[in-house]
Amino acid sequence: MKLLVCVSKTPDTTAKISFLGDNATFNSAGVQYIMNPYDEWYALVRALELKETLGGTLTLINVGGAEDEQIIRKGLAIGGDDAVRINANPQSALYTAKQIAEYAKNENYDIIFLGKETIDYNGSEVGAMIAEYLDLPYISYATSLELSGNQAVISRDIEGGAEVLEVQTPFVISAAKGMAEQRIPNMKGIMQARTRPLKVVEPIAFEDQSTVAQFELPKAKTGVKLINAENMDELVRLLHEEAKVI
Amino acid sequence: MVLIYIESPKGKLKKAAFETVTYGKKLADAMGTTCAALTLGSVEDAGQLGKYGASKVLNIADAALNSFDSQVFTKAIADVATANSATVILLGHSSTGKSLAGRLAARFNAGSIAGANSVPTLTGGFKVRKSVFSGKAVAEYELKSAMKIISVMGNSIQPEIVGSDVAVETANVSVAASRIKVREVKTQEGIVPLPEAELVVSAGRGMKGPEHWGIVEDLATVMGATTACSRPVADAHWRPHHEHVGQTGVAIRPNLYIAIGISGAIQHLAGVNNSKVIVVINKDAEAPFFKAADYGVVGDAFEIVPRLTEAMKNFKAAL
Ligand SMILES: Cc1cc2nc3c(=O)[nH]c(=O)nc-3n(C[C@H](O)[C@H](O)[C@H](O)COP(=O)(O)OP(=O)(O)OC[C@H]3O[C@@H](n4cnc5c(N)ncnc54)[C@H](O)[C@@H]3O)c2cc1C
Ligand SMILES: Nc1ncnc2c1ncn2[C@@H]1O[C@H](COP(=O)(O)O)[C@@H](O)[C@H]1O
Numbered sequence: 265m266k267l268l269v270c271v272s273k274t275p276d277t278t279a280k281i282s283f284l285g286d287n288a289t290f291n292s293a294g295v296q297y298i299m300n301p302y303d304e305w306y307a308l309v310r311a312l313e314l315k316e317t318l319g320g321t322l323t324l325i326n327v328g329g330a331e332d333e334q335i336i337r338k339g340l341a342i343g344g345d346d347a348v349r350i351n352a353n354p355q356s357a358l359y360t361a362k363q364i365a366e367y368a369k370n371e372n373y374d375i376i377f378l379g380k381e382t383i384d385y386n387g388s389e390v391g392a393m394i395a396e397y398l399d400l401p402y403i404s405y406a407t408s409l410e411l412s413g414n415q416a417v418i419s420r421d422i423e424g425g426a427e428v429l430e431v432q433t434p435f436v437i438s439a440a441k442g443m444a445e446q447r448i449p450n451m452k453g454i455m456q457a458r459t460r461p462l463k464v465v466e467p468i469a470f471e472d473q474s475t476v477a478q479f480e481l482p483k484a485k486t487g488v489k490l491i492n493a494e495n496m497d498e499l500v501r502l503l504h505e506e507a508k509v510i
Numbered sequence: 511m512v513l514i515y516i517e518s519p520k521g522k523l524k525k526a527a528f529e530t531v532t533y534g535k536k537l538a539d540a541m542g543t544t545c546a547a548l549t550l551g552s553v554e555d556a557g558q559l560g561k562y563g564a565s566k567v568l569n570i571a572d573a574a575l576n577s578f579d580s581q582v583f584t585k586a587i588a589d590v591a592t593a594n595s596a597t598v599i600l601l602g603h604s605s606t607g608k609s610l611a612g613r614l615a616a617r618f619n620a621g622s623i624a625g626a627n628s629v630p631t632l633t634g635g636f637k638v639r640k641s642v643f644s645g646k647a648v649a650e651y652e653l654k655s656a657m658k659i660i661s662v663m664g665n666s667i668q669p670e671i672v673g674s675d676v677a678v679e680t681a682n683v684s685v686a687a688s689r690i691k692v693r694e695v696k697t698q699e700g701i702v703p704l705p706e707a708e709l710v711v712s713a714g715r716g717m718k719g720p721e722h723w724g725i726v727e728d729l730a731t732v733m734g735a736t737t738a739c740s741r742p743v744a745d746a747h748w749r750p751h752h753e754h755v756g757q758t759g760v761a762i763r764p765n766l767y768i769a770i771g772i773s774g775a776i777q778h779l780a781g782v783n784n785s786k787v788i789v790v791i792n793k794d795a796e797a798p799f800f801k802a803a804d805y806g807v808v809g810d811a812f813e814i815v816p817r818l819t820e821a822m823k824n825f826k827a828a829l
Contacts, residue, residue, distance in 0.1 A: 275643070277644070277757055277776060277777050277780070278776050281643045281646040281647050283647075301758060302758075356621075357612065357615075357622070358615055358616065358619075358620075358621070358622065361612070361616060362616075383644055383757055383758075383780075384642065384643050384644075385642050385643075385649075386624070386625065386641075386642065386644070386761070387612075387624040388608040388609075388612070388624060389608070389612035389615065389622060389624050390612065391609075391612065392580060392608070392609045392610070392611065392612025392613045392616070393612040393613065393615060393616040394616075395580070395581070395612075395613065396581075396584065396612070396613040396614075396616035396617050397616050400581075401579065401580075401581055401689045401690055402580045402609055402613065403690070404580075404605060404608065404609045405605050417693075420605070421605060421752070422519075422605050422606075422695070422697070423519070423604055423605060423697075423703040423705055423706065424697050424698055424701065424702075424703025424704070424706075425695065425696045425697030425698060425703075425752075426695075426696045427578070427692060427694070427695050427696070428692070428693045428694040428695075428696075429690050429691060429692045429693055430690070430691040430693060431689060431690045431691070432689065435689075441751065441754075441758065441759075472621075472654075473615075473619065473620060473621030473622075473653065473654050473655035474621035474622065474623070474651050474652065474653050474654065474655075475651065475652050475654070476649050476650070476651055476652075477635070477637055477650045477651060477652045478649075478650050479642075479647050479648070479649050479650075480647065480648045480649075480650070481646075481647055481648075482641075482645070482646070482647065482648060482783075485801070485802060485803070485804065488790070488801070488803040488804065488805065489804065489805050489806070490805075490806050490807070490808065491805055491806070491807050492807075493807050493808065493809035493810075493813070493814050493817075494817075496807075496814065496817040496818040496820070496821035497821045497824070497825075499789070499805060499807065499818065499821065500818070500821045500822055500824075500825045501825075502805060503766065503787070503789070503805070504825065507766070507786075507787045507804065507805075509708075509709070509765040509766040509786060509787045510709070510733070510766065510822075510825070
């Protein structure tokens with residue numbers, strides 16, 4: 265098995281979100297970054313389990329600057345033989361996908377894993393784009409993946425239910441909760457991660473098709489209206505007459 | 511032209527279909543063009559999309575399109591878009607729509623926006639807004655490519671009837687063979703799935719145990735609402751995983767979100783703070799959720815929820 269796992273960084277879930285003066289640039293000062301939870305908890309761990317049972321190689325790939333190496337090393341500490349960092353700002357999903365597809369196209373991976381979405385821009389787009397560039401099947405929101413030979417059986421979340429399907433490798437898959445159980449890197453892994461190869465590759469030229477014109481912070485709520493716990497008729501009246509939601 | 515791909519799970523149209531056509535009609539009007547809806551597989555009553563502003567409704571009735579494969583669907587949609595000289599392709603922001611949007615963007619080298627929550631503005635560039643950083647900010651993107659791909663967040667726009675049914679035309683494009691074999695599709699009948707629900711009743715660890723969910727379900731049933739829960743509740747298997755909302759669960763934007771015995775941690779809020787109206791019921795007046803709420807009730811859920819259910823019943827009876 266030759267496996268590739270796409271890992272990205274996102275601001276820590278509790279990070280305070282603010283923007284620079286132009287309102288078009290995220291203010292990263294003081295923001296703690298983490299590995300995107302879906303990449304770390306589900307995509308990486310399921311890929312690792314497959315490597316452990318079936319043998320093969322597991323490579324991590326990231327599109328990002330040198331500051332992303334901390335996240336890549338954490339990934340290597342959880343598991344993974346080597347890593348590739350494409351040295352570019354992941355300015356849009358299309359740009360990111362193009363870079364990963366360009367690297368992967370001559371490598372013949374059996375499975376390319378992603379998280380179901382990044383928690384900062386919540387696009388859920390990169391996996392579908394890579395699959396299209398490489399002309400591969402794409403299975404999103406996978407909650408389980410079983411392999412026998414090159415035949416995979418996958419369950420995926422759909423609105424209000426689940427779908428079970430069969431597909432043969434190679435394919436691209438995005439991992440949701442259920443795929444695996446989170447693993448905490450141990451000391452041995454952390455030591456080994458330092459010596460595992462991390463290759464830096466320069467990006468190919470690619471003109472982006474979208475840019476952020478501006479960011480805005482949502483309007484603050486005007487304040488909660490407290491209702492007497494004895495008077496639920498009043499709450500219902502307000503929901504009907506004032507809020508007009510029932 | 512604006513081409514709108516309309517999903518039809520099990521051959522039926524859902525409310526999201528009418529929302530997306532309404533969105534497409536408004537965008538087409540602003541662009542001075544028309545919009546067409548495309549359905550794939552066998553679909554009941556697709557002509558009604560005309561009522562929401564589609565000037566034509568296209569269908570490809572190939573049985574191979576009755577189960578979902580993003581590759582096969584992408585090729586079909588792209589071919590129809592090309593044949594009709596579409597410059598915008600719209601989809602719903604669902605599990606299906608998301609996997610198609612990314613593929614279409616790569617195929618057309620198009621700027622895309624995943625989860626738009628308002629109709630684009632066209633002055634000074636083609637600009638669209640979406641919620642980012644788990645609902646903590648809104649970003650306005652400018653799409654610069656000739657083709658643009660937009661997936662529309664559910665409940666962002668109210669469907670509007672502006673016309674009448676149109677005849678369904680067959681789109682003549684060839685359908686590729688699928689490399690995916692769908693074995694089984696399991697959906698719960700009779701319940702509105704969370705991402706589409708307008709009314710949601712959600713409960714957290716304050717309920718103390720799964721045996722106490724009866725009062726939550728009663729309230730939801732009376733209201734016709736869908737039930738949801740916080741993450742620890744799903745992790746403890748008190749409730750099924752698909753009910754888990756928040757940053758690591760489902761993100762929703764219902765008209766009304768009632769949170770019972772949920773503290774309002776930032777990761778929980780991330781999935782629900784785009785709800786139009788939030789009601790919080792919590793015995794702790796200091797619970798952080800009250801800061802994000804429109805209406806709050808401080809007190810014991812075990813007393814308040816049955817009282818609220820009664821009040822809802824009376825309200826419904828008087829309608
Ligand atoms: C990376 C990460 C991701 C996460 N993702 C999510 C997510 O997606 N969704 C999510 O929900 N959480 C998520 N969490 C967990 C989150 O931080 C909180 O721990 C969780 O939301 C708390 O759940 P709760 O409100 O049900 O429980 P608690 O925080 O224990 O709150 C229970 C509340 O019930 C109230 N209560 C108790 N008894 C009563 C009563 N009789 N009547 C009325 N009120 C009562 C209490 O006052 C309290 O406010 C995540 C955490 C991390 C670190
Ligand atoms: N900069 C990046 N480098 C590597 N992988 C990424 C990057 N951005 C996103 N991904 C992968 O794409 C998935 C979906 O991201 P998104 O489309 O942004 O929601 C993530 O879970 C990652 O697996």
